[in-house]
Amino acid sequence: MTRILAGVFAVCGLLFGATAAxxxxxxxxxxxxxxxxxxxxxxxxxxxxxxxxxxxxxxxxxxxxxxxxxxxxxxxxxxxxxxxxxxxxxxxxxxxxxxxxxxxxxxxxxxxxxxxxxxxxxxxxxxxxxxxxEYEAGKAAGGKAKAAGVNSFVCVNHFYQHPVSHQRCQGFADGLGVPLGGQEIDSGTDPNDVVTRAAAYLKAHADTQAILTLGPTGADPMIKWVKDQGAADQYFFATFDLSQDIVSAMKDGLIKVAVDQxxxxxxxxxxxxxxxxxxxxxxxxxxxxxxPGLITKDNLEQVLALAGKYR
The missing domain is CATH 3.40.50.2300 (Response regulator)
Structure with a gap:
């Protein structure tokens, strides 16, 4: 019994030591x-x-x-x-x-x-x-847009100073099979700036078929703008990452695809x-x-409960 107790205490001591460490x-x-x-x-x-x-x-x-x-x-x-x-x-x-x-x-x-x-x-x-x-993720989303007949877009880039952001836009363009050119804009991070700058581009380029946002900072205000304009059926809306607004917009059919990293x-x-x-x-x-993992309306239910917390 003494040996058994000694062994138990020794094990407890090891566990305690590991926890303390x-x-x-x-x-x-x-x-x-x-x-x-x-x-x-x-x-x-x-x-x-x-x-x-x-x-x-x-x-x-x-x-x-x-x-x-x-x-x-x-x-x-x-x-x-x-x-x-x-x-x-x-x-x-x-x-x-x-x-x-x-x-x-x-x-x-x-x-x-x-x-x-x-x-x-x-x-x-x-x-x-x-x-x-990142480039491959953008290209995968661009492939989805191409399959829907898209050949022009605006990349609403809210973190323009980050080199990785341009890889996303370039990948999307390559997925479509078109030059990126001037289709990428620096939207800033302020929601009002995002909408103002993107809306100005879309007004100047009325034939734009798709909107690509690079995360909730750009997506959330653009979702509201598209709804306010009654333009939900006008654009193929694609985005990176998830938020509650993005999930809701996907349920409504406004956002067609989200790139989940x-x-x-x-x-x-x-x-x-x-x-x-x-x-x-x-x-x-x-x-x-x-x-990348691509989320569409078809597999959205799997991530609904965790969006914004773990997804």
Missing amino acids: GAAERIVFVGHWSESDSFYNVIRNSAQLAADQLGVTIEFRNPSGGDLSEMGRLIDQAIASKPAGIISTVPDEAIVGEPLSNAVATGIPVVIANSGSAEIAAKIGALRYIGQA QPFIQGYGAVAILTNYVRYGVLQANDVFSG
């Missing part, structure tokens, strides 16, 4: 989104879920108003705090590439999530990249990859491409 592990997640970006909530929710389940601490840091110039400073601050690891988006390699390389040089493991590429991750020295192949996988997977590496020194062999 897990609680002491701290990950910093630096993202490029503004707090008002609903897409950010999905990444954050899934990363927090993984942290809770794995027993690690996670801190989220993002630039005020989505100002990319702040990201380098936020990464430097994260390095100075000496976390167990850093997760970061790479909306612009010129801004965050060097700070993230510095993190790796100091011995802090890094995972790139959401924006960036496997090539950039390798260049920085990050463990892995987990995110969507499955941000749950990005946030949750990045925390899991980093935690497993820090704790056990194990690392999966390949980068992770979380998308």
Whole structure:
């Protein structure tokens, strides 16, 4: 009996020790989104879920108003705090590439999530990249539009300063088999600016057949505008990502296709990859491409309950 109890206490001690070690592990997640970006909530929710389940601490840091110039400073601050690891988006390699390389040089493991590429991750020295192949995602959506007879569009780009955004627009154009040319506009992030600039383009190019938005920041105000204009049947409306407004518009048939990069996988997977590496020194062999997945009215019911939270 004494030996049995001793064994039980020993096991309990090991479990307690592992829990305590897990609680002491701290990950910093630096993202490029503004707090008002609903897409950010999905990444954050899934990363927090993984942290809770794995027993690690996670801190989220993002630039005020989505100002990319702040990201380098936020990464430097994260390095100075000496976390167990850093997760970061790479909306612009010129801004965050060097700070993230510095993190790796100091011995802090890094995972790139959401924006960036496997090539950039390798260049920085990050463990892995987990995110969507952006050009391919745009091309897949463009293929859907082409099948519907579309040959012209406007790309309403709300994050024009991010190199990855242009890959989405170019992919859509290539999916249609047309030059991108001047069909991409810098809409800004303010809902009024989005509508004003997109409406001006559509007025000047009355033969435009499709509207492509690159996320809820552009999609949500454009959904309202299209409804207000009574133009639901006039445009093939395609978008990236999901929000409650996008889901509702898909149910109504206004939005024909949404590109789902499955941000749950990005946030949750990045925390899991980093935690497993820090704790056990194990690392999966390949980068992770979380998308694209195309959502249409036909498969929408699967994601309805989780839109805006985990989808």
